[in-house]
Amino acid sequence: MGGTCYVMKQRNNNQFDKFNGPDCTDNFLIMKEKFNYEGLDWFSVEQAFQSLKFPKDSRTRKEIHSAGPRSNENSTSYGNHVWSLGQGSIRRKDWELEKVKVMLLLNIAKYAANKDFQQDLATTQNSRIIARRSTWKWTYWNAAIQTYVRQLIHDGKNLDHCIKEISEIHSKEVEDRIKKSYGFNAKPELYRNYDTTDYDSAMRLYKRNPPPVRVPEVSENTKLSLWSGYLVMCGVADFQSTFNQNEPDVVVTMCSKPPNIQTPKKNGEWLHRDFSGYDLRNFELIGSIVQDIRQRLKEGKTVLIHCLDGQDRTGLVGFTLIRLFNPGSSFRDLKNIISKARPARVNYWFNKERLLIETSEYNLSTQILEDHLLY
Numbered sequence: 001m002g003g004t005c006y007v008m009k010q011r012n013n014n015q016f017d018k019f020n021g022p023d024c025t026d027n028f029l030i031m032k033e034k035f036n037y038e039g040l041d042w043f044s045v046e047q048a049f050q051s052l053k054f055p056k057d058s059r060t061r062k063e064i065h066s067a068g069p070r071s072n073e074n075s076t077s078y079g080n081h082v083w084s085l086g087q088g089s090i091r092r093k094d095w096e097l098e099k100v101k102v103m104l105l106l107n108i109a110k111y112a113a114n115k116d117f118q119q120d121l122a123t124t125q126n127s128r129i130i131a132r133r134s135t136w137k138w139t140y141w142n143a144a145i146q147t148y149v150r151q152l153i154h155d156g157k158n159l160d161h162c163i164k165e166i167s168e169i170h171s172k173e174v175e176d177r178i179k180k181s182y183g184f185n186a187k188p189e190l191y192r193n194y195d196t197t198d199y200d201s202a203m204r205l206y207k208r209n210p211p212p213v214r215v216p217e218v219s220e221n222t223k224l225s226l227w228s229g230y231l232v233m234c235g236v237a238d239f240q241s242t243f244n245q246n247e248p249d250v251v252v253t254m255c256s257k258p259p260n261i262q263t264p265k266k267n268g269e270w271l272h273r274d275f276s277g278y279d280l281r282n283f284e285l286i287g288s289i290v291q292d293i294r295q296r297l298k299e300g301k302t303v304l305i306h307c308l309d310g311q312d313r314t315g316l317v318g319f320t321l322i323r324l325f326n327p328g329s330s331f332r333d334l335k336n337i338i339s340k341a342r343p344a345r346v347n348y349w350f351n352k353e354r355l356l357i358e359t360s361e362y363n364l365s366t367q368i369l370e371d372h373l374l375y
Contacts (some may be wrong), residue, residue, distance in 0.1 A: 005142065005143055022124070028227060094140075101171040128283045192275060199268045211258060221341060229249075232248060239259040252273060281362075
C-alpha cells in the first residue's frame with residue numbers, strides 16, 4: 001500500500017532513529033506534472049501500476065488510465081481509489097513474473113521526470129530505507145526499489161537510458177539486481193570489533209583480556225531447530241555450560257570480549273560481531289549478523305550466539321531469527337519459542353525491561369527485519 005518509506009538515520013549519540021523519508025518514496029504520490037511511461041501520461045506510480053496489470057487493449061487498463069484524481073482526493077485517497085480499480089478482472093498472463101520489474105521501471109520514469117525528486121532521494125545518502133508494511137512482498141520490494149534507484153542517481157546514470165536497458169532484461173535478472181543493491185552487508189568498520197576466525201583465536205583473546213567477571217551459571221537453555229541447524233542463546237555467565245552441552249560448530253560473540261572457550265572437542269568457527277546497545281536499531285548491523293547466522297543454520301550447523309548477559313543483543317538477534325523461520329506466526333507463538341529457548345531471560349524480556357513485548361520498539365524492529373530479510 002502507499003505511504004512514504006522510512007529512513008534510518010544515526011544521531012550524534014550513535015543511536016539510530018526512524019524518520020519519514022521524502023515524499024517521492026511514496027508510490028501513491030500524485031505528481032504535480034504527470035510522468036510518461038510507454039507513451040502514456042500518469043498521475044502516480046500506483047495508477048500506472050494498477051493499469052498495467054491488464055492486457056494492453058483491455059477496458060480495465062483504459063479505465064484506470066483515464067481515472068484522474070477527483071477534486072477532493074489527496075494522494076492517499078487517490079492511491080486507494082486506483083488500487084481498488086485494479087482488483088479483479090482478467091490480468092496479464094505474465095503479470096506475476098513481470099510486476100516487480102514494472103514497478104521498478106515506473107519508479108525510474110517518475111524520477112527521470114522530476115529532478116527535484118532525484119535530489120530528494122539522493123539526500124538520504126546511504127541510510128537504510130525501510131518501507132511501510134504492505135500486501136504481498138511489497139514491504140521488501142518497495143524499499144529495495146527506492147534503494148536501487150538511489151544508487152543509479154548516486155552513480156550519475158541517465159535514467160532514460162536505464163529504462164531502455166532494464167526493459168530488455170529478463171525480469172528475474174532485474175530482481176537479482178535489486179536484491180543485490182538492498183542486501184544487508186555491514187562493513188567491518190561499523191562494528192567495534194569484527195573478525196571471522198576459529199576457537200583458538202577466541203581463546204587467545206580471552207587470555208589477553210577476559211570479559212567482566214560473572215558468577216558461573218548452569219545452562220537452562222534449549223537449542224532451537226531452525227532451518228537445517230540449531231540455534232542456542234546464552235550470556236557470559238552460562239556460556240561454558242551451554243557450550244559444553246551443545247558443542248557448537250559456530251560461536252557468535254556480540255560483545256567486546258569472548259568468554260573462555262576451553263579446549264573444544266572439535267574445531268569451530270568464531271565470529272566476532274561486537275556492537276553496542278546503542279546499535280539495537282541499526283538495521284545494517286543486525287541484518288548482517290542475522291544473515292551470517294541464518295546462512296550457517298541453513299548449512300546444518302549448531303550456532304551459539306551470546307553477548308555479555310545474553311539478553312539485549314542476543315534477544316533481538318535471536319527473536320529476529322525465530323521470526324524469519326516462522327513467518328506469519330502469532331506473537332504469542334514466537335514468545336513461547338524464545339521463552340523455552342532461554343528461560344533465564346523471560347522475565348527481563350517480557351516483564352522487567354519489556355524489551356520484546358509486542359508493542360516495544362525493539363519488537364517492531366524484529367518485524368521490520370523479518371519483512372526485509374525474508375526475500
